[in-house]
Amino acid sequence: CQGGGPGNPAAQTSYIHGMPAWVLEDFCQKMDCLNDYDWMRFASYVIIDQTELRKIKCMEKTGISITRELMWWWGVRLATVEQLLELLQKLQLFRAAQVILDWRSISNNNNDPAIALLEPPKQETVSLHPMENKCKTVENGIGPSPSPDSTNPCSSSTPRQEMTTELPSGSLLWAPREVIDATNGFREENRIDEGVFANVYRGQRHNTMYVVKRLKEVECTNPNLKQRFFHTEVQICFRCCHHNILQLLGFSIESGFHCLIYPYMLNGSLEDRLQCQGGSDQLTWEKRISISIGLIRAIQHLHHFGILHGNVKSSNVLLDENFTPKLGHSGLRLCPAEKKSEYAVMKTKVLQASLAYLPEDVIRHGQLTEKVDLFGCGIVLAEMLTGLKAMDERRHPIFLKDLITDEIQIAKALFCCKDRAFEKLAAKEICCKYLDRKVGQLPADTAICFATAVCLSLRKKNPDIAEVYAVMEMAECQVRNGSFNNAPEETDDETASPTNDGYSGGNSEIGAMANLPPPLIRVLPPEMCCGPMSRLPCESDESSNFAWDPTEGSACLPQSNSCTDPENALPSDSRRDDKVDSGKRCGHQHKGRGENVKYMALYLCLAMASRTQFGNHSSNTSNSLQGDWVKGG
Numbered sequence: 001c002q003g004g005g006p007g008n009p010a011a012q013t014s015y016i017h018g019m020p021a022w023v024l025e026d027f028c029q030k031m032d033c034l035n036d037y038d039w040m041r042f043a044s045y046v047i048i049d050q051t052e053l054r055k056i057k058c059m060e061k062t063g064i065s066i067t068r069e070l071m072w073w074w075g076v077r078l079a080t081v082e083q084l085l086e087l088l089q090k091l092q093l094f095r096a097a098q099v100i101l102d103w104r105s106i107s108n109n110n111n112d113p114a115i116a117l118l119e120p121p122k123q124e125t126v127s128l129h130p131m132e133n134k135c136k137t138v139e140n141g142i143g144p145s146p147s148p149d150s151t152n153p154c155s156s157s158t159p160r161q162e163m164t165t166e167l168p169s170g171s172l173l174w175a176p177r178e179v180i181d182a183t184n185g186f187r188e189e190n191r192i193d194e195g196v197f198a199n200v201y202r203g204q205r206h207n208t209m210y211v212v213k214r215l216k217e218v219e220c221t222n223p224n225l226k227q228r229f230f231h232t233e234v235q236i237c238f239r240c241c242h243h244n245i246l247q248l249l250g251f252s253i254e255s256g257f258h259c260l261i262y263p264y265m266l267n268g269s270l271e272d273r274l275q276c277q278g279g280s281d282q283l284t285w286e287k288r289i290s291i292s293i294g295l296i297r298a299i300q301h302l303h304h305f306g307i308l309h310g311n312v313k314s315s316n317v318l319l320d321e322n323f324t325p326k327l328g329h330s331g332l333r334l335c336p337a338e339k340k341s342e343y344a345v346m347k348t349k350v351l352q353a354s355l356a357y358l359p360e361d362v363i364r365h366g367q368l369t370e371k372v373d374l375f376g377c378g379i380v381l382a383e384m385l386t387g388l389k390a391m392d393e394r395r396h397p398i399f400l401k402d403l404i405t406d407e408i409q410i411a412k413a414l415f416c417c418k419d420r421a422f423e424k425l426a427a428k429e430i431c432c433k434y435l436d437r438k439v440g441q442l443p444a445d446t447a448i449c450f451a452t453a454v455c456l457s458l459r460k461k462n463p464d465i466a467e468v469y470a471v472m473e474m475a476e477c478q479v480r481n482g483s484f485n486n487a488p489e490e491t492d493d494e495t496a497s498p499t500n501d502g503y504s505g506g507n508s509e510i511g512a513m514a515n516l517p518p519p520l521i522r523v524l525p526p527e528m529c530c531g532p533m534s535r536l537p538c539e540s541d542e543s544s545n546f547a548w549d550p551t552e553g554s555a556c557l558p559q560s561n562s563c564t565d566p567e568n569a570l571p572s573d574s575r576r577d578d579k580v581d582s583g584k585r586c587g588h589q590h591k592g593r594g595e596n597v598k599y600m601a602l603y604l605c606l607a608m609a610s611r612t613q614f615g616n617h618s619s620n621t622s623n624s625l626q627g628d629w630v631k632g633g
């Protein structure tokens with residue numbers, strides 16, 4: 001907003017979206033006071049599509065300023081202030097026009113022809129009767145006559161009261177009775193789940209399945225909070241019409257219950273499908289990649305409209321019958337939680353539920369930015385890539401985000417800080433160690449693309465969703481163009497050779513990845529596997545090159561062989577069970593992140609040795625280190 005305040009010049013601002021907030025506020029107030037007829041008449045010039053218009057009009061029931069919504073709709077379509085003034089003039093809505101004129105006059109920009117055309121009214125009185133208003137102004141000669149179209153109410157002697165507050169049938173506003181009928185009176189059998197803020201019920205109406213989210217009574221001192229949450233949710237839903245965003249089909253706000261009605265997504269949540277809840281099949285790699293792309297698109301769309309989601313997590317990604325992802329939403333995250341104490345309870349709940357998807361700084365400062373959504377998206381992508389839960393109390397570390405960020409940190413420490421290539425290295429490491437082996441084979445370059453997208457999403461500084469999208473698109477392209485076996489692998493004896501493993505990617509980004517040194521873990525001595533860094537895979541055969549084997553998912557196998565502790569010998573099929581738990585099996589509790597740092601220096605040395613091996617380092621120390629390690633291994 002260029003205006004910013006009443007004293008600021010506004011001459012350059014010609015788009016509606018550039019109007020200062022105080023002007024818009026005043027304008028909306030004036031417009032919202034209009035009777036239905038006048039308002040609808042104005043709105044129908046702005047939005048021709050009746051469905052769109054109905055959606056906005058519907059929001060009036062929730063207490064939202066419908067003019068603001070209308071202006072938003074028009075504003076994002078780059079409507080100009082001149083167009084708005086012209087329309088106001090045509091419809092003789094002088095009070096509202098005056099607000100804009102006053103603002104424009106501050107900037108001494110009265111040369112504008114659109115403004116010159118519009119004479120402010122001398123005595124405008126707003127009648128509750130639509131016709132009265134219209135005819136009076138014309139009779140008084142205030143302003144030019146509206147265009148003589150057939151719908152002009154003043155052209156007819158009989159006032160037409162076609163505008164009513166009643167919505168056409170199929171309204172988004174459900175009567176409480178309809179909601180109760182659809183959910184069998186909110187019967188327990190219809191309840192799908194209990195979210196943090198709402199109970200979720202399955203419902204049926206006219207042979208269509210719905211999901212009814214009934215908001216819980218929130219333990220909060222502010223009675224308006226629920227109302228506000230509801231409004232935000234409705235606002236987001238109406239503003240965000242996108243293939244990958246869950247559509248709001250209706251709402252009900254009467255009789256003490258607030259319900260939001262959505263389409264029923266046949267395949268439930270992504271979280272449930274990744275964990276094969278109810279015995280569902282594993283999601284194939286194709287599906288996982290296309291879900292990732294859909295999710296990124298949804299977030300991009302929201303951000304494009306200036307909306308932050310704040311609650312991106314796999315349980316909020318719903319899958320329809322074709323496994324098309326639909327991002328569900330929770331407007332609560334839009335509450336300025338840091339400001340008011342009454343949000344405290346909710347804030348705590350939000351954090352508890354979403355810790356696994358939030359970056360550290362947000363947990364500490366509670367500031368919601370676009371970065372937060374991308375971070376959450378990155379964790380969802382990581383869940384799909386690894387098949388690991390975002391939070392697992394039986395695992396160390398509990399949070400998947402820590403697992404991934406540790407890898408990124410380690411890779412970052414190895415490279416010069418400014419070198420972006422560390423993300424590619426981290427991606428490779430992540431694939432080696434944590435790629436979901438239950439799903440079947442995934443070409444190495446595709447897997448690394450996937451993992452790179454995860455790393456890019458978790459960037460601390462300037463993460464770029466477009467970059468994440470581009471990398472995932474690359475992965476999708478590879479999947480579409482190449483054929484690979486997606487069936488879960490039964491045996492683990494097929495090891496890809498470096499020549500046919502997909503690393504020869506030519507000039508592409510993937511090709512660039514191919515030039516990276518193989519995972520650093522290959523130079524770890526076996527005893528390290530049982531040491532505090534036992535979470536890092538190790539390789540017992542020092543003479544072998546790194547060979548990508550998606551069926552194994554790790555270059556360090558067989559882990560049991562390389563451990564000096566015989567108790568750690570695991571049957572091959574139980575190895576993957578919980579890779580991150582391997583330290584425990586080795587008789588060592590996995591160390592916390594702080595402890596990891598202690599070993600970072602050691603790991604760094606190893607890494608330097610590895611880089612030397614690939615011609616990146618010429619230090620003697622490193623050379624000798626490398627020699628020692630390789631010999632030692």
Ligand SMILES: Nc1ncnc2c1ncn2[C@@H]1O[C@H](COP(=O)(O)OP(=O)(O)OP(=O)(O)O)[C@@H](O)[C@H]1O
Nearest residue numbers: 193195196197200211262263264265269315316330
């Ligand atoms: N439209 C839908 N179709 C099918 N299942 C749904 C739908 N919406 C929600 N669910 C199911 O209900 C669960 C709970 O949804 P809900 O969005 O209320 O809670 P949540 O995402 O776990 O938490 P939060 O309240 O923080 O968003 C989902 O994980 C999903 O399994």
